Amino acid sequence: MSNFNIKVTARDIFGVEVSDDFALTVKNVNDAPELVEAIANRKVVINTQFNFTIPENSFIDIDAGDSLTYTATLENGEPLPSWLTFNSATQNFSGTPTMENLGNQNIKVTVKDISGDEVSDVFVLTVAKFNSTPLVDRAIADQKATAKTTFNFTIPENTFSDVDLEDTLTYTATLDNGDPLPSWLSFNANELTFSGTPTNDHVGSLNIKVTATDPALAEVSDVFALTIAKANNPPIVDRAIADQKVTAETTFNFTIPENTFSDVDIEDTLTYTATLDNGGPLPSWLSFNPNKLTFSGVPTNNNLGSLNIKVTAKDSVGAEVSDVFALTVAQGITVETESISLLTRITGDIFTIKNQVNGEKAKLSVKIKSNTSEEVNELGVFVVDDAEGKVNGVAPGAANYTELALQRATLLLSSLAKLPNGFNPTDLSRLLEFNSESNLRFYLIRSSTTQAVLSGQTPFSQVLFSSDTNVDDTGFSLNFQNLVVNIAATDQDLPVGTGLQGKYEPELIDLRDVKQLVKAEFVVHREAAFNNFVGFYQITDENGGIDTNGDGTADVLVGQASYTQAAISNRVAGIDLSVANEGTASFTGTFQPGAIFVPFIIVNAGADAILDSNPNNDPAVYFSFLGANTDQADHIRLLGNNAFGFEDLANGGDRDYNDLIVRVNLSIA
Template identity: 55%
Template sequence: MTATDTSDQTVIANFALKVDNINHPPTLQNAIADQIAKQDTAFSFTFDDNTFIDVDADDSLSYSATLQDGSNLPNWLKFNAATRTFSGTPTNADVVNLTIEVQAKDNDGVSATDTFALAVEPNNGTPTFKLSKIADDIFKISNSSSKSKLQVTLTGQSSNLVNELGVFTVDDAQGNINGIAPGAAGYAQAALDRAKVIFSAIANLPNGFNTDNLTHLLEFNSGDNFRFYLVKNSTTDAVRTGVTSFTDILFSDPLTQKITDLGNDDFSLAWKDGSGNNAADFNNLVVKIQSTNDSLPLGTNLQANPQGEVIDLRGVTSQVKADFIVNREAAFNNFIGFYQVADENGGIDTNSDGKADILTGQAGYTEAAVRGRVAGIDLTVNNQGSATSTGTFQPDSIFVPFIITNGTPDALLDSNPNNDPAVYFPFLGANTDKVDHIRLLGNNVFGFEDLASGGDKDFNDMIVRVNMTIA
């Protein structure tokens, strides 16, 4: 700056002028429109890049999204901040109205927000159900109107082992369970804690036993993810009780399982268990899996559960007619009967008060079961023969099969303890040897082993198929 007086004398002074850059916050320019998503239909929505603006030339905006209350978006709905896109497929359980808050933040952390409504509407048309493979060996099942049902059908068996197939839910497409990754310590136990038994496939078929239509329907929540496993020549129950080692569990992986997409959301699972001359082939156990909207067959509600080889007629209000088909491959003349229990654990009500008075493993359990067996259901058959029989189950109860090996109820219930035959149940605690003697071979199909300590583990000594209808 220069100053001059009347004598033309001047003085010059310098000073600095600093102009500070002021950050302008981002602002909402175009409100996000409300959206609608349909149940079981893929949803995708991208909001415009001019929804928020920032007049500062050097600023860039980053985006985030939550529910209006600050909580996370529901599991089905994902937000890609880089593309400003919401996507996902809601199920029946996700039908609800959401308010979503989107935040745009500049380089200095100053932000602007907008909210929009997302209505998830139900599918009121024909129910839809779907099975999809979401990772190498992980499947997802959904149903638009109710619980999801998985149908598993035996299509092949070449092993000389009697393997049991099972399934368990996982938390994500990586197969994690409560933060435990597949193969990590504790994973096998975590899987068994969630496991559902599908069925066993026997190696030596008795004459007349038809393996066609050996299926099992299992129920899942819509949106569940799951993996499969196989127990070599043993059962899930045996692993749980320590009779069989965890090393005998084969979890699905490319070395043990081959998955084939059959189209129409159907898949084939083919297992290799390392047995016999065909150890290199994936044909030791082969099943077809598919989603279905069919109801669970009568009596099968508990048959995926631990020690669940029972007939559950709770909730049924009328008598049930039962048609039995019996096959045998055994030297022993065995007897099969059914008895009523008070609860899922096998307790027997002896005084008709609806409560268990004798528990599995307690003194007198075997006698109480055989003495209280269902009248008129006395199943026997000649070796390598087939027999049919008809009986009646009372409604609103659980009925349990048992096998008397090479004997009859009279021999057990008479006054001579020296001629008592062995009796075995689905409940391991009720068996004197504490091992499996009854396996599930399909919906309401039971295979029996008549030798102590598991014998030859062929579970074909007696096979009973029960077809039930409301009387």
């Protein structure tokens, strides 16, 4: 502000003049005070001292020379209640209410500058009989962030609560020791949101304390850890993998060069997977060892053509890079021979299979062509008497026809509705033999099994016969509503171990006719929360008895209380199958010749949990034999030759049989 004395002079034409003086005061333009942050509502309990000071950052005035004065009244301008006093110099409210003061008061705080400009804010002061302290209902989960990546985290709404329904909680966040949050991390108290971008300088762990305060200033806190990981550099392809060639009927071996992939993060260990370029699994003849980075296998003339193989390198935080190379299978030396087995359609969905050379056994191949069903269905085949499809003289459509058909049926495979990563059911096949000139008819059981239908658990209405039959270059296609399967004559040798895979409990490996040690290559897929364990144990005959003393006769039978302990004790050493969820893993092992082997699944545990001295912690174990399962439910399905799907939940669970899938390739060692 400035003062000036102004003189005004008037003069006439003769030079006579007169003057007058006045004072002029020039004031600076005044800015009114402003409310920056509303005063939070408060609460006090009767007969308890109330003490509250208005936060310094509630009001401001940008005029540097202004001094603010504070007054407090009720919202309607009336004075504060007698029990409550306000110190305008310290901006502090204090007092002790009694029972007579119960209820809410709207308190108005007015701030005025030296020019008389003012601003007000109103807060609610609640006088209550009692106050409940806020609670932590659910601890805040620890969090992870990565350097150079934006971190966002919102505290769940149900973390804190207050039984005083009228109370509104306010929130603050500090480090556990009360220090402020680091500069890179901010907390929005209204949205309960943390956000910020750490750098590699912030790598480590912070303990963050979130405090919830009610209007009476009662508070509760919870602490969570925030771990900041170093920014990750993804792996890279240094040198493209060269295309490869192999001749059919010869062994293919190829190792990816060591300098193909690299990662500048020295501490990172890369893991490797191999699939087709479209993400599908490798063909059944080709295997990949991720530890040795080696491909191996023997293609046949049925595998001619070119494959695009994708190799993926993944670091410890999941960043990955891939390279694709072409693998060409060329024609090998072949000998022209006439096909021995022949499959022909007689009429409708009835077929004849015959051996054209010696009239002995004829071989049939069955494969899934496509499947859109949301159910797990079982496919089977039965021999009929004639071209009309009669069974024991009973024609199709008769009242007991379906039951007679199932009594003489051979199980083929089950089709899955939900497929684990990397598993393709079209890679599986079912090969089996029939007497030459057998007449065949195929059926499907919807969402159940042949055994369940024959035992009365599932109605015969769930049995379907193929509704449509087509022919193409690969054979005949049978249509069962949402499932299409391909059937064709074949001259391929039956896989080792499949002699019993057609019974009502077909998930067995039969090596009774084998005289030499058998090498087993396993591919395991998983789609389950439980970390399950699959192994195999030896039995004396197809009824499931176990020889415990080595004399060749069954000592423990299916259904006896000691069966589980005997089976796990008698398991094949070295075949311990498990895999990470949504993953695929390969294993090798050996089976002794001259015996039958049965798969089992231990739910969310390993064999040691059964073999320890504490029977009270035994996990669930399920077998191919329903009588050995405590719930008498089906937990293992045959998906193709030497391919098994497992269900890990009690009483049949959700019956998806994809919790673990085990494919076994057996060869004479």
